[in-house]
Amino acid sequence: MFFVVTGNGRNGTVVVTCDSAAAALEKAHQLDTEGIIDLLITDADGLQHAPAEFDRLYVAQTS
Numbered sequence: 001m002f003f004v005v006t007g008n009g010r011n012g013t014v015v016v017t018c019d020s021a022a023a024a025l026e027k028a029h030q031l032d033t034e035g036i037i038d039l040l041i042t043d044a045d046g047l048q049h050a051p052a053e054f055d056r057l058y059v060a061q062t063s
Contacts, residue, residue, distance in 0.1 A: 001044045007036035021058035025051060 003024035005016045014036050018024040024041050028051040032039060040048040049057065 003044070004042040005031065005039065006042065007031050007039040009034075009036045021054070025055055025059050028054070 001019075003018045003021060005014075005018060005024050005027045007014045007028075009031075014031060016027050016031070018027055028039050028041055032051070039051055041051060041054040042048050043054075043058070
């Protein structure tokens with residue numbers, strides 16, 4: 001399963017793929033600290049989630 005993290009930066013759209021939910025959430029937090037805005041994480045079903053919602057749905061359940 002893979003996840004796609006997207007956001008908007010000064011130089012345009014940022015797109016990063018991750019192979020786990022935890023990696024996607026970590027990347028979203030990293031991008032947030034770098035000033036990337038409008039962050040969304042897309043799951044394998046094509047549903048988009050804000051990082052906090054994604055954490056609650058995917059990461060917090062597996063911890």
